[in-house]
Amino acid sequence: MPELECLSEMEVEVLKELGNIGTGHAATSLSKLLDKYIEITVPEVKIVSIADLHGELYNEVVAGVLIALQDLEGNNSGYLYVMVPMKSADKLVAEMYGTEDVDDEMYASAVMEAGNILSSSFCDASADFLDIILLPSPPNYAVDMATAVMDGVVSQMAQKSDNLIIFETKLNSESNIEINLALLPEDDLFSNIMNILEGI
Numbered sequence: 506m507p508e509l510e511c512l513s514e515m516e517v518e519v520l521k522e523l524g525n526i527g528t529g530h531a532a533t534s535l536s537k538l539l540d541k542y543i544e545i546t547v548p549e550v551k552i553v554s555i556a557d558l559h560g561e562l563y564n565e566v567v568a569g570v571l572i573a574l575q576d577l578e579g580n581n582s583g584y585l586y587v588m589v590p591m592k593s594a595d596k597l598v599a600e601m602y603g604t605e606d607v608d609d610e611m612y613a614s615a616v617m618e619a620g621n622i623l624s625s626s627f628c629d630a631s632a633d634f635l636d637i638i639l640l641p642s643p644p645n646y647a648v649d650m651a652t653a654v655m656d657g658v659v660s661q662m663a664q665k666s667d668n669l670i671i672f673e674t675k676l677n678s679e680s681n682i683e684i685n686l687a688l689l690p691e692d693d694l695f696s697n698i699m700n701i702l703e704g705i
Contacts, residue, residue: 520550520670523634523698528674528686530630531623538622539600541678551671555659561671562651562687568594568612569654570620573642574628576693582639583690584658585627587620588651593683600680617644619684623676627686635697662689670698 528545536543553561567588574582589597598615599605607615624641632639647654662669669689676684690698 517550517552520698523631524550524674524688526634527627527631527688528676530626531686532676534622534626535619535676535678535684538619539597539678539680539682541600541680544677546675546677549674553669553671555662555669558655558659558669559652562588562655564652565650566591566648567651568616568646568648569651570617570624570644570646571654571658572620572624572644574691574694575640575642577638577640580693581691582694583688585624585641586651586655586687586689587623587644588685588687589616589619590683591648593681596680596682597684600678600682613646617646620644620646623684623686627688631688635694637694637697639694658689662691670695 532543532545551561567590569589570587572585572587574585576582594612594616595605597619598607598612601615601619602611621641621644624644628639628641659669671687671689674686676682676686
């Protein structure tokens with residue numbers, strides 16, 4: 506497998522474009538969900554050593570939705586992690602229900618629905634860009650430190666690669682709701698991304 510840290514500046518720009526396409530579609534879906542304009546920051550692509558991952562994620566509790574990505578044959582293609590800081594999650598849930606008076610089950614349901622919408626949009630747009638099929642699994646929801654949620658996934662991926670690609674993009678609404686997305690590709694998805702890069 507090619508080493509991520511050796512990518513050229515142009516190859517990193519192509520990765521940014523992949524992140525831009527995926528998050529752009531995700532932002533459109535979130536805008537429809539909230540009936541508000543959604544602004545996205547320019548995606549930042551980070552090539553992160555697994556050993557240094559904890560320093561790259563939120564050092565705080567987030568309402569997170571982890572989605573496994575699969576191809577048509579059911580093979581694992583990687584993971585997409587939707588991270589919502591708790592203040593933003595509170596605002597997101599309140600806007601979706603029109604009230605702050607919700608129980609824990611309603612809270613979790615709202616965050617999972619938003620995560621599912623965002624991940625589906627991101628996957629559809631990214632798959633079109635890569636000319637592949639990406640199918641998101643049902644979302645796994647957790648309120649925890651971002652690093653704690655990632656540890657189980659990363660420990661599996663560490664057996665195959667020393668590095669990860671993180672697309673760090675913020676989606677902000679008029680109500681200052683912040684959402685970050687991180688894409689962690691497995692071997693097959695990584696190879697498809699590298700094939701795109703080799704063709705530039």
